[in-house]
Amino acid sequence: MLTKETKIRVRYSETDQMQVVYHSRFLEYFEAGRTDSLRALGMTYKSIEEQGVVMAIVQAECKYVKPARYDDLLTIKTSIHELPKNHRIEFHQDAYNESGQLLVRGKVVLYFLDKVTFTKTTIPDALHTTLQPFFEKKENA
Amino acid sequence: MLTKETKIRVRYSETDQMQVVYHSRFLEYFEAGRTDSLRALGMTYKSIEEQGVVMAIVQAECKYVKPARYDDLLTIKTSIHELPKNHRIEFHQDAYNESGQLLVRGKVVLYFLDKVTFTKTTIPDALHTTLQPFFEKKENA
Amino acid sequence: MLTKETKIRVRYSETDQMQVVYHSRFLEYFEAGRTDSLRALGMTYKSIEEQGVVMAIVQAECKYVKPARYDDLLTIKTSIHELPKNHRIEFHQDAYNESGQLLVRGKVVLYFLDKVTFTKTTIPDALHTTLQPFFEKKENA
Amino acid sequence: MLTKETKIRVRYSETDQMQVVYHSRFLEYFEAGRTDSLRALGMTYKSIEEQGVVMAIVQAECKYVKPARYDDLLTIKTSIHELPKNHRIEFHQDAYNESGQLLVRGKVVLYFLDKVTFTKTTIPDALHTTLQPFFEKKENA
Numbered sequence: 001m002l003t004k005e006t007k008i009r010v011r012y013s014e015t016d017q018m019q020v021v022y023h024s025r026f027l028e029y030f031e032a033g034r035t036d037s038l039r040a041l042g043m044t045y046k047s048i049e050e051q052g053v054v055m056a057i058v059q060a061e062c063k064y065v066k067p068a069r070y071d072d073l074l075t076i077k078t079s080i081h082e083l084p085k086n087h088r089i090e091f092h093q094d095a096y097n098e099s100g101q102l103l104v105r106g107k108v109v110l111y112f113l114d115k116v117t118f119t120k121t122t123i124p125d126a127l128h129t130t131l132q133p134f135f136e137k138k139e140n141a
Numbered sequence: 142m143l144t145k146e147t148k149i150r151v152r153y154s155e156t157d158q159m160q161v162v163y164h165s166r167f168l169e170y171f172e173a174g175r176t177d178s179l180r181a182l183g184m185t186y187k188s189i190e191e192q193g194v195v196m197a198i199v200q201a202e203c204k205y206v207k208p209a210r211y212d213d214l215l216t217i218k219t220s221i222h223e224l225p226k227n228h229r230i231e232f233h234q235d236a237y238n239e240s241g242q243l244l245v246r247g248k249v250v251l252y253f254l255d256k257v258t259f260t261k262t263t264i265p266d267a268l269h270t271t272l273q274p275f276f277e278k279k280e281n282a
Numbered sequence: 283m284l285t286k287e288t289k290i291r292v293r294y295s296e297t298d299q300m301q302v303v304y305h306s307r308f309l310e311y312f313e314a315g316r317t318d319s320l321r322a323l324g325m326t327y328k329s330i331e332e333q334g335v336v337m338a339i340v341q342a343e344c345k346y347v348k349p350a351r352y353d354d355l356l357t358i359k360t361s362i363h364e365l366p367k368n369h370r371i372e373f374h375q376d377a378y379n380e381s382g383q384l385l386v387r388g389k390v391v392l393y394f395l396d397k398v399t400f401t402k403t404t405i406p407d408a409l410h411t412t413l414q415p416f417f418e419k420k421e422n423a
Numbered sequence: 424m425l426t427k428e429t430k431i432r433v434r435y436s437e438t439d440q441m442q443v444v445y446h447s448r449f450l451e452y453f454e455a456g457r458t459d460s461l462r463a464l465g466m467t468y469k470s471i472e473e474q475g476v477v478m479a480i481v482q483a484e485c486k487y488v489k490p491a492r493y494d495d496l497l498t499i500k501t502s503i504h505e506l507p508k509n510h511r512i513e514f515h516q517d518a519y520n521e522s523g524q525l526l527v528r529g530k531v532v533l534y535f536l537d538k539v540t541f542t543k544t545t546i547p548d549a550l551h552t553t554l555q556p557f558f559e560k561k562e563n564a
Contacts, residue, residue: 342447346480
């Protein structure tokens with residue numbers, strides 16, 4: 001398993017008249033969390049696209065537990081539970097406030113697609129190689 | 142069961158560099174669809190808030206089947222399968238393109254909350270009364 | 283001179299915690315107004331891009347007079363005061379509420395750019411031909 | 424004169440199909456820059472609102488010089504050229520890329536308004552006191 005944390009400060013533009021962060025914004029925060037997690041691993045999503053592969057979202061789920069508010073400093077926890085193979089990758093992503101309270105629990109499934117044809121392709125080798133060490137059995141640990 | 146349709150034209154600002162509508166935008170379209178559906182029933186969500194009740198999203202799920210593109214004229218189908226009672230209401234919302242192809246299948250669950258205390262409250266009477274006729278058994282039809 | 287009107291219903295996602303429409307949203311409304319105005323003239327901005335030309339914004343100005351609110355039905359008035367030539371086109375765009383009150387006064391300047399090289403190009407012939415009749419001197423009227 | 428810098432990483436959701444950051448997003452970046460600059464001075468905009476004053480935008484201007492792209496790490500420079508008095512404050516805000524190239528030059532004018540009545544009020548004392556030292560004549564320097 002692999003987990004990375006990203007800090008995001010809530011912008012005024014991300015609130016709505018209910019005085020809380022508008023619900024769809026968490027999908028944007030989660031995307032920023034995925035980008036940031038890849039960078040922490042020494043890759044960029046940008047470089048993946050430059051190599052002709054896009055990661056397209058095929059499923060997204062959010063459970064909203066507590067509201068986030070303007071100027072909150074959120075922690076987005078981005079986890080991968082299983083080493084992705086073939087065309088599919090699944091992220092578990094949760095948002096916490098500064099008190100450590102869970103605000104939103106999310107799951108996002110993406111497919112690796114050919115950038116031109118938008119047909120399924122396999123996970124790029126460089127990404128697979130980067131992720132693999134986090135999922136190796138520690139048999140003699 | 143109750144179903145309403147809303148037309149939404151995709152704006153340039155709603156696309157991303159993958160040349161498709163950014164995935165979180167569908168949650169905004171679905172919200173516009175809910176507002177529009179209430180209006181078609183003779184109510185406004187605005188009036189519900191003015192009476193001291195907010196409808197807060199507690200769960201949202203999207204399955205992305207096909208991409209939407211700039212300038213597409215989408216149809217958002219907003220359905221309620223069961224007459225809501227107590228504090229909970231569930232919407233099934235799907236997006237279709239002009240060829241009638243399903244693009245995104247969504248489900249959104251909201252709670253009726255007191256606008257000030259953000260604690261659960263029951264569905265406003267006026268809304269319940271408006272929805273009820275769509276869920277009556279047609280025994281002698 | 284050429285003027286077209288577009289109706290836009292304010293979405294909940296477009297409000298902020300000040301209970302008004304977030305200021306940058308008017309630039310999105312203006313863009314929707316430009317797209318809609320072209321369509322009313324029998325063209326689409328989409329077709330312009332498909333022919334290899336993008337219209338890139340080089341200047342935008344807004345004066346905010348009165349706030350817009352959730353569920354307001356806005357009228358966006360999109361005007362062109364002078365027939366564009368070369369690589370530059372200027373739009374005057376204002377937002378009004380249902381009482382006819384001016385909310386925002388805007389001006390947006392765009393350049394016609396080659397889609398691939400992002401260098402200046404001239405206004406596409408088809409667009410120039412479409413706009414020309416609105417700027418002819420009515421000498422014997 | 425007072426100048427502060429804020430770093431902002433461009434999110435995928437902020438791009439459009441022209442492969443660049445959508446123009447209205449810079450107004451959101453500028454707002455984040457203002458919030459961040461106040462925080463660097465030991466204040467928060469949040470606390471200003473909690474004291475019953477909102478800062479409403481009455482004018483915004485942007486000149487777009489070069490495009491920003493996905494994953495760019497932008498620097499937003501936020502400057503105040505004159506000590507604000509009465510109800511008006513003016514920010515000059517520019518966006519630069521990592522090579523130090525100017526991307527967008529902006530100016531944003533805000534009014535201090537009573538949060539409830541939305542009528543003009545004067546700059547809060549605490550904010551005025553915080554800003555004053557940056558605008559004192561250095562007569563004997």
